[in-house]
Amino acid sequence: MAYSDKVLDHYENPRNVGKLDDDDASVGTGMVGAPACGDVMRLQIKVDDNGVIEDAKFKTYGCGSAIASSSLLTEWVKGRSLDEATEIKNKDIADELGLPPVKIHCSVLAEDAIKAAIADVKSKRSNEEANA
Amino acid sequence: MQYPIYLDYSSTTPVDPRVSEKMVECLTLEGNFGNPASRSHLLGWKAEEAVETARRQVADLINCDPREVVWTSGATEADNLALKGVAHFYSKKGKHIITSKIEHKAVLDSCRQLEREGFEVTYLDPDENGLTTPSAVAGAIREDTILVSLMHVNNEIGVINDIEAIGQLTREKGVLFHVDAAQSTGKIDIDLEKMQVDLMSMTAHKTYGPKGIGALYVRRKPRVRIEPQIHGGGHERGMRSGTLPTHQIVGMGEAYRIAKEEMQDESTRILALRNRLLDGFSDMEEVYVNGDIDHRVAGNLNISFNFVEGESLMMALRDLAVSSGSACTSASLEPSYVLRAIGLNDELAHSSLRMTIGRFTTAEEIDHAIGKIHEAVAKLRELSPLWDMYKDGVDLDQVQWAAH
Numbered sequence: 001m002a003y004s005d006k007v008l009d010h011y012e013n014p015r016n017v018g019k020l021d022d023d024d025a026s027v028g029t030g031m032v033g034a035p036a037c038g039d040v041m042r043l044q045i046k047v048d049d050n051g052v053i054e055d056a057k058f059k060t061y062g063c064g065s066a067i068a069s070s071s072l073l074t075e076w077v078k079g080r081s082l083d084e085a086t087e088i089k090n091k092d093i094a095d096e097l098g099l100p101p102v103k104i105h106c107s108v109l110a111e112d113a114i115k116a117a118i119a120d121v122k123s124k125r126s127n128e129e130a131n132a
Numbered sequence: 133m134q135y136p137i138y139l140d141y142s143s144t145t146p147v148d149p150r151v152s153e154k155m156v157e158c159l160t161l162e163g164n165f166g167n168p169a170s171r172s173h174l175l176g177w178k179a180e181e182a183v184e185t186a187r188r189q190v191a192d193l194i195n196c197d198p199r200e201v202v203w204t205s206g207a208t209e210a211d212n213l214a215l216k217g218v219a220h221f222y223s224k225k226g227k228h229i230i231t232s233k234i235e236h237k238a239v240l241d242s243c244r245q246l247e248r249e250g251f252e253v254t255y256l257d258p259d260e261n262g263l264t265t266p267s268a269v270a271g272a273i274r275e276d277t278i279l280v281s282l283m284h285v286n287n288e289i290g291v292i293n294d295i296e297a298i299g300q301l302t303r304e305k306g307v308l309f310h311v312d313a314a315q316s317t318g319k320i321d322i323d324l325e326k327m328q329v330d331l332m333s334m335t336a337h338k339t340y341g342p343k344g345i346g347a348l349y350v351r352r353k354p355r356v357r358i359e360p361q362i363h364g365g366g367h368e369r370g371m372r373s374g375t376l377p378t379h380q381i382v383g384m385g386e387a388y389r390i391a392k393e394e395m396q397d398e399s400t401r402i403l404a405l406r407n408r409l410l411d412g413f414s415d416m417e418e419v420y421v422n423g424d425i426d427h428r429v430a431g432n433l434n435i436s437f438n439f440v441e442g443e444s445l446m447m448a449l450r451d452l453a454v455s456s457g458s459a460c461t462s463a464s465l466e467p468s469y470v471l472r473a474i475g476l477n478d479e480l481a482h483s484s485l486r487m488t489i490g491r492f493t494t495a496e497e498i499d500h501a502i503g504k505i506h507e508a509v510a511k512l513r514e515l516s517p518l519w520d521m522y523k524d525g526v527d528l529d530q531v532q533w534a535a536h
Binding site: 003011014017019031032033034035036037038039040041042059060061062063064066067112116 | 439440441442443444447467477478479482514515516517518519520528533534
């Protein structure tokens with residue numbers, strides 16, 4: 001299969017690889033996919049007091065398109081508010097990377113990952129408020 | 133070194149230069165271009181002679197009578213002809229066929245077609261080493277069983293079935309036995325005097341011959357009958373019509389002649405290279421060989437690098453030509469059915485790499501491949517959340533995955 005230059009670029013030089021401290025209340029973690037399906041993404045965001053994503057990290061087990069989708073997403077979400085980040089659709093990722101139809105599921109997974117991370121940080125926040 | 137380094141000899145082999153030299157002599161006006169079926173002039177006779185020489189060369193490699201060799205376009209056609217040919221001829225005797233779950237698609241899809249025609253097929257599970265045991269075959273044979281079809285050597289994991297033992301059993305039971313030998317010719321000894329095989333599929337292009345030519349062995353004593361699947365002209369004693377492609381056939385003959393002569397030395401050399409390759413990974417964690425390592429052809433190494441997905445691994449190995457059992461390499465998104473049938477979990481199936489070594493592989497190429505794979509696996513594990521979890525002592529089997 002031929003990969004687009006953008007997929008190759010993210011694969012060769014993945015952005016924001018790493019791990020944030022999940023015990024930190026300002027960190028949200030989205031872990032989606034399953035080893036059995038050949039894709040697992042872990043996307044983490046760190047949100048400041050104004051609800052803006054100040055940092056994002058990922059690690060992905062999966063094909064080059066899955067790695068590129070999550071790498072691109074971390075670039076996109078940084079500096080956005082949680083609401084803005086929710087607006088990112090899998091189609092935006094697929095279009096930007098030029099994913100072929102058989103790889104669309106990789107972009108769907110990335111969208112699921114950011115949604116899960118946002119939900120996680122929101123629930124952490126509301127728990128904190130409830131405890132306060 | 134020439135890039136990419138070719139480590140996919142089970143997929144196809146380059147044509148040996150000695151073979152292509154013979155082939156080009158059978159194409160042009162100055163050469164042996166006649167129709168082997170032309171009985172009326174010298175050019176036809178000369179072409180026929182070349183075809184019969186090649187038939188003898190093929191027969192010599194597998195120790196049978198040349199009259200038992202029927203030319204086909206390759207192993208896929210030979211498999212189709214064997215299964216459908218036997219099923220259609222013997223359907224009055226019975227309608228039950230036995231095969232295994234890890235056969236080549238040429239056999240499995242032919243079986244599916246026969247099922248649509250009213251035949252019943254039993255698909256045997258291989259053991260965890262990938263072998264189909266004689267006792268598994270014995271347990272599946274019924275009154276109405278007409279055919280057992282099994283591969284000699286598996287294309288993905290290279291394991292070798294005990295054809296002699298299974299042949300003994302099928303002969304005793306009066307059931308025909310077809311063997312797909314596409315992956316074994318020129319790699320291990322095949323002696324059809326000793327092996328009680330009734331039909332055997334072969335191809336040229338996995339034994340340094342050209343693509344587009346193969347053969348089906350059809351036993352004469354005791355006689356095996358098949359219904360032809362391609363009609364028109366009655367070539368090959370009516371079993372497979374169509375003008376014989378002299379240059380292809382001559383190529384297959386020469387390739388098999390070379391195989392017979394050089395197989396012993398070549399296997400020793402290739403085995404040493406395979407061991408060198410395997411040793412190259414001995415210092416890595418979580419590396420698994422798939423399939424029986426002892427009952428295996430010399431050139432095959434199928435190996436899983438846990439927590440690394442196969443397609444991304446191949447992406448990092450662009451100067452190696454290898455293949456993967458990972459889902460993403462095929463449009464189906466299903467990992468290798470062969471690896472799953474031998475009990476591999478999906479992670480390991482997705483993480484597998486098949487490297488197959490052949491006649492032109494060098495030690496230098498193996499060393500280069502080892503270095504590249506080390507780098508790539510290290511890089512991708514650094515990227516892998518599963519590797520992180522493994523290193524943190526998380527049991528991945530206990531995790532509730534959000535499957536998609």
